[in-house]
Amino acid sequence: MMRSGRTLLMPNVVLTLAVCATLALGQSQSGNVVTSAKYTSPYDAFMKMNRLPEAFGKDDNGADYWGFLESRLGNQAGRILIKRPAKGFSDDAFRGWLSFIRTSGNATGIGNCVECHRVPDFTDRQKHNIGTAKEPLETPSLRGVAGKKSFFRDGSASTLEEAIARHVAAAQVAQQDKRSGVEVEVGKIALSEREIGEVAAFLRSIQEVPREQFRQYLIDVVIQPVELNFSD
Template identity: 30%
Template sequence: MIRICTSIWPCFIGIIALATGALIGSETKPNKSPEKSIEQKTKIHRLDTQERAPYDAFTYLNRIPAKADEDEDIVDFTARVYSRLANQEGRILIKLPQGMTREAYLGYKIFLSTDAKVSNGNCVTCHAPDKFTDLKLHKLNGDSPPRPTPSLRNLAKRKVDLAKALQAKLAAAKSPNAPKAYRNIHLNKMDLTHLESFLKQLNDVDDKAFRELILNAKILNTLLD
């Protein structure tokens, strides 16, 4: 007979040690790999935003502030953006991400405009970037109950008819009981087309498509506008 242990007690200790080691090993979970940064996911350097719409590619390309600073009035914010746009336009450095058109760019400027006599969307007053909502309650007219401002991002997913929605806004602006923000809306048919083009830039794309938007950007010459 083959002798395995010289005594029962050492063998018993060895069995316990082996069993304990196996148990500990079975409970040990492998370390999770660290979550990739925004830059690693999109392969775009110094990308701060988590948003993934063509509009966000546009603001990244042109170094436009994503939103108002804390305690910054929305009018001051739009003035700051307009100053940046004017600087870029003057040097013919406005960059449009792939798929963003001149009409969409003009729509963006109409969206930001708060005090012009023409082509004044005044949209930014309630639909402030970067979420495109001020998270407040507003009355559409004097008789209606206050409603929360909806975000304008990803309207395509919500199947919003943009042309119809813009026409409804324009009709509300002409109402005798329209709130001040609506009374400041001054738009013509072409302005509505431009605004619609811009709002389509607020629909999200995936990381790969977002990267392509930036890599395939083109310069827009606005000197003839």
């Protein structure tokens, strides 16, 4: 009798503790997280609600960051549940984010963007040759980039899609002409037309909003199953 009483009780205790922990986390989300957030874009809300790393680890490069996220997201392939702000971070933005941070793979869906546009500021503050100018230029931050009228230092791209497509074209140059000066990291970029659109949708989500709206992003959440297959 004693014995069965105990076994019944134990799971109850554990369950209660687990529920308390969830409530406590929920409360701090609407308070502290909103007031202490350095950045308040839909993207930042997405990272916080999924408890994903918002910055590189010390001495990490883009490949290390991707490696860590790839294992967090279910290693190679599988069905996972992600949360996203119902407004401001679409399905396309989610897929674009994946391409943005993905540094390697077999075919397309590889942006390698995070290697230079390093999170959380979306710049490594280093100079690179991406084929847009004779001399290497400092990586610009991509926070608020969707609000710009034109892109690149010389203003030679008029849409985000065009700016991304220029990086993709430069990847071919880097691969085919080693003396072009275009960096090896650029040569890793491989995105289809559709994926360019998704990355552009993602870039549009790195737009700061007032804190009250940011709070709304954290509250108004969609939980969505996602099928991940990094091998095609």
